[in-house]
Amino acid sequence: MLENYLPILLFIIIGIGFGVLPLLAGFVLGPRHPDSEKRSAYECGFEPFEDAHMKFDVRYYLVAILFIIFDLEIAFLFPWAIVLDEIGVFGLLAMFLFLGILVVGFIYEWKKGALEWE
């Protein structure tokens, strides 16, 4: 059972290696002579006058929360897809009702203009 996940584990390890090794090589091999001017933030030649932390528009939050809702909907589809041949027409209709109710919400958000980004 668990042996089936060995390729995924190898994939993760090799992926991490691909990401980390070049950074490490640059860190170890590259010449570094830092001073205070090099390390300070550069802002078009004059003194930086603002913190880089700034407030985001609340509309990003709206997009993120709508994404979460449809993400949860997808999470319900996985076990349904696995057992579809066992639960038959009843399961199919149950999922259609589930998706139908969410399509109502989707139409609402579309008509309301929540998906528009000027």
Add this chain to the structure above:
Amino acid sequence: MESVIFYIFAAILLFAATMVITVRNPVRAALFLVLAFFTSAGIWLMLEAEFLAISLVLVYVGAVLVLFLFVVMMLDIDLAPLKEGFTRYLPLGIIVAALIVVEMIAVLNAPQFDISAAQATDGSNTKMLGRLLYTVYVYPFEIASVILTVAIVAAITLTLREHHRKLQDPAKQVMVKSADRLRMVDLRSKKQDGEGSES
């Protein structure tokens, strides 16, 4: 071999969880939380809880953490006043932490969480979940979709603002005629009628 992988995952998980609560920058803390979720998904996968593992990655890492990052960036947190009340809130924090530890011990010792009972079931537990969720528990399942729809409506009502939207409709721009922009007024004919007092 399996226990070696488990210990590696557990070590990464403990490291990430410690970093979440000790790191000063909240954005970095959120990113360490991503690492903690990934490694706990790996541990759940080793416990043969595949559906929990994939939903942890899909829902929490994919969506909830994005929301966390937006909220952290939206709040514009000034770190200096946050550090002030540390000793004042310390007793309350210790009480809450002790309560959580007691609750966790009580829950994990409960007979419902006996792991040998879970492993005795043959086949994938995603399949068993599906068999129950869409037949026996179909009514709560439909309720869940209603709750999600309510969440859509609530999120839109709370955050959607329409008043500062400046949109140009190209179709209207193209179809405009000169009569829509310019109105010809014949002043002389009015004067001849004897109503020219308005100069």
